[in-house]
Amino acid sequence: MIRVEGLTKRYAQNLAVDRISFEVEKGRIVGFLGPNGAGKTTTMRMLTCYMPPSAGKASVAGFDCVSQPQEVKKRIGYLPETPPLYPDMTVDEYLLFVGALKGIPAGELARRVSDVEERCAVADVKAKLISKLSKGYRQRVGLAQAIIHNPDVLILDEPTSGLDPRQIMETRDLIKGLAGDHTIILSTHILQEVEAMCEQVIVIAKGQLRAIETLDSLIARGVGAVDVEIEPREGELNFPMVKKVLEQTPGVTTVTQTGEVRNNRVRFAVESSAGHDARGDIARAVVGANLNLNELRSGLEKIYLELTGTTPAAAVPAAAEETEA
Amino acid sequence: MRNIWTICKKEMKSYFSSPVGYLLLTMFALIIGFFFWNVVGYFAMMGQRQMQMGGNMNVNEFVVRPLIQNMSVVGLFLIPLITMRLFAEEKRQGTIELLLTSPISDIEMLVGKWLSAVFMYGAMVAFASISFFFLFAYGNPDLKPMLVGFLGLMLQAGALLSLGLFISTTTKNQIIAGSTTFGVSLLLWTFEWVAGYETAAWAKVMSYISVIPHFESFARGVIDTKDVIYFVSLTFLGLFLTARSLESLRWRS
Incomplete structure (x- = not known):
């Protein structure tokens, strides 16, 4: 589903991501584990076609991120570290806008929006302004935004950061519920998170790939x-x-x-x-x-x-x- | 096409979900209303004097033309307020990440945003032009030159808005985007002053770059191809720079 070969990102002086290669099979939940500043966000941004790599290749569902970005973008749902929300819109308005942006046909739009509102448990605040929502709700609206067009691949950048323990549990359950239909990559610097949710772990540090293992083999090593x-x-x-x-x-x-x-x-x-x-x-x-x-x-x-x-x-x-x- | 409309609709909504849209409409209408009152007052006084001398005054020349010229100048001051948030706010909020990872092209995005700014300016002009209808009630101005004047206003705004859009992509701070756009608009307005004392080639170029001489013919009610080409090409330049700037944003960010 996702194939990355020798992916590299170089900023003026420093090397943010250094020749990373990995593959992710369809339907898997993969944890992207590494300390802050390891290059997790940069790698995800290259996968989502937000920025082009300096070298190397990345492809999603067989489409190349550099030469066929539109095809890749159609198949990816992305939740950045801070959910990309418009504070002066209501949840409904926001999801309708994102849905149209992701190319959902006008006739299906209303149904898809109420679907994901139900699924992400934000239906009770759908008429509220996003600026009035608590952090947990905002995160869930962010998730709703990522899955609204039913993408093959979900890329979630630290989906539980800054939430309270109850919200963390709810978000984890929600994400686990999405697996199967979607291939999910989620980044985190929290070990328990990987333990709780992921089947496969990709460890990176200082821009380099340190390990790709299933959770079981990692635990066996532990x-x-x-x-x-x-x-x-x-x-x-x-x-x-x-x-x-x-x-x-x-x-x-x-x-x-x-x-x-x-x-x-x-x-x-x-x-x-x-x-x-x-x-x-x-x-x-x-x-x-x-x-x-x-x-x-x-x-x-x-x-x-x-x-x-x-x-x-x-x-x-x-x-x-x-x-x- | 649908993507352009999606973006445009969202921007239009956001003008009016904050006080910005209402404020712009009100300020522009208030200023133009005050100008209208003054121009008409002056016209009435001069008209009486002319009548005593047996002459006649033209409403188009003495009321419509100065008013449209004033609208063009006041527009220069308000255009930065229309464009400054378009990209700067997306960058500050982080929503630019949503737009850039959605299956729409950069061109669709920037054209949508530019169109919404043009509509906003159009709404301001339309709202402020209510005054003009009183001229039809109490006099008989010629409609066609008036419409040409409005066309000029829109062409001029299209050009300056596209430059403002470009400037908005370069920063995440609305104040910086707004004040830079204001500076550029003001310079484009005043560049023609050099023509007053200098006849060298560089002065000719500078005065040609200036917006004002190109607007004059529209205010008079004349469509001059040269001026249309000037505004249209300035618009394309602004949109082209915006597209390049968005592209470099991807490479640098």
Whole structure:
């Protein structure tokens, strides 16, 4: 559905996107993961024909983004980071305008508009001015705008940024509901988002492609490193005992404390020998030692940080403590 | 064609969903109404004197012509207010991303926007021209030269609006777009002054570039091909620059 080959974007001095190649199959939800400034937005803008690439090729549904932009644009729905809304229009007026702009025949327009209003849960504010809407509603109107012409491909730039937790959940559900009919690329710098929604992950950093993997294989890479939070069931925390319990768990190679002991709780990063899933053993060992296991997560963060090549801020004080001990 | 109309309709709506459209209509009508009152007052006084001397005065020459000339000049001041938001506001709001990723061509987009500005100016002229109908009630002016005057107003506006449209693509700040357009319009108006004291080739060129000498014939009620070509080619220049500017926007952004 989407094919990108050696895509490059060069601004005067700096290289925003550096020879990225990937392919996305039809009907997939793909997460575009990378830190801020990695080149996610630039790549998306090239895919949507907003700007031409400096070098390389991109094609959507078999149409080239440079030589057949009109065909590509017809098949793409795009939600930029800030939804492109006109504050002095009502939701109805806005969607009618966008619908006409995207080439929906006049006879079908009204029906399509009420369709997407229903689908994106904005029907109750359809007569309101967009300037009066809350951020969550604006985001959903932005989504409605992107899907109004029923495009093959949806490109969403940080669709949940700046929303409250409830709105994030609603937006994620909405996007997941759109998969299947549409191929979706969404960018994010939040790991949980990828975990919650995507089937495939494309990691980029500093304009370069770092990994293309399915979510499962990424998680499989993550099981070797687990983050745990432990709290004694009663009494004071016995730090050496807790650490010993973890270290003696079969398969575990290293145990590193991350962060300070706070509220009688302690966090560790536990690594096990390659390819070994020690999560069950860790859980059993901790509970067996009369401790509460507050949290156990596979260390996707670690892989993310490794892939994107940035140093985690939290790991620095932890390392310092280790040398002191 | 449909895309042009979609854009044009949206722009027309946005003039009137804010106070801008109403304000422009009112200010223009108010100013022209005041001018009309003055010109007619002066005409009545002069007319009485002429009658005592046995002469006769022409309404077209003494009322319509100065009024249309004044409309053209007042238009210069209001045209920046019409065009300044057309692209600058889209860039500021980020809605330019919607337009540039929709399946419409740049040409359709800019022609739609330009047309809406022309309609806006047309509405202002129409509203302000209500005064002229009183001339028909109390006198017998000639309609044809008056219509030629209006044609001139529209041609002149088309040219200046296209330049304003171009300037609006270069910034996301409406004030910058507006004041630059105002400066350019004013210079195009005053360039002909050099012809008053200089006869060299450069002075001839400058005075030819100026809008005012080309408008004079229309105010008199005469359609001169040379002047029509001047306004039409200036319009195309403005639209051409707008198209190029939009293209470079894609490459730079």
